[in-house]
Amino acid sequence: MSENNFQVVGQAYGEASATYICGIGGLSKKALYNNAINEMSKNANLTGAQTLTNTTVHFNVAMWTPFYIKTTCTATANIVEFTK
Numbered sequence: 301m302s303e304n305n306f307q308v309v310g311q312a313y314g315e316a317s318a319t320y321i322c323g324i325g326g327l328s329k330k331a332l333y334n335n336a337i338n339e340m341s342k343n344a345n346l347t348g349a350q351t352l353t354n355t356t357v358h359f360n361v362a363m364w365t366p367f368y369i370k371t372t373c374t375a376t377a378n379i380v381e382f383t384k
Contacts, residue, residue: 305384312352312379314340317372326371333357336375344379352377 316335318326336357344352355377362370
């Protein structure tokens with residue numbers, strides 16, 4: 301990536317979520333992370349000399365009551381295509 305032989309052609313996005321009731325149920329944080337990355341990779345539709353770079357993962361925890369919690373993991377990355 302130190303040479304100017306690529307161009308950014310798009311962005312990929314993936315999301316995974318889990319719901320916990322009284323702390324039970326859903327997926328672990330690692331499983332949410334892996335599911336979001338896999339979803340992002342599927343949505344990227346990479347072809348030829350394209351790859352994903354600058355991957356960012358964000359966790360969001362929403363608590364409606366002390367008993368109901370929803371965790372969402374969002375993964376985004378740039379799609380770059382090598383030209384030379």
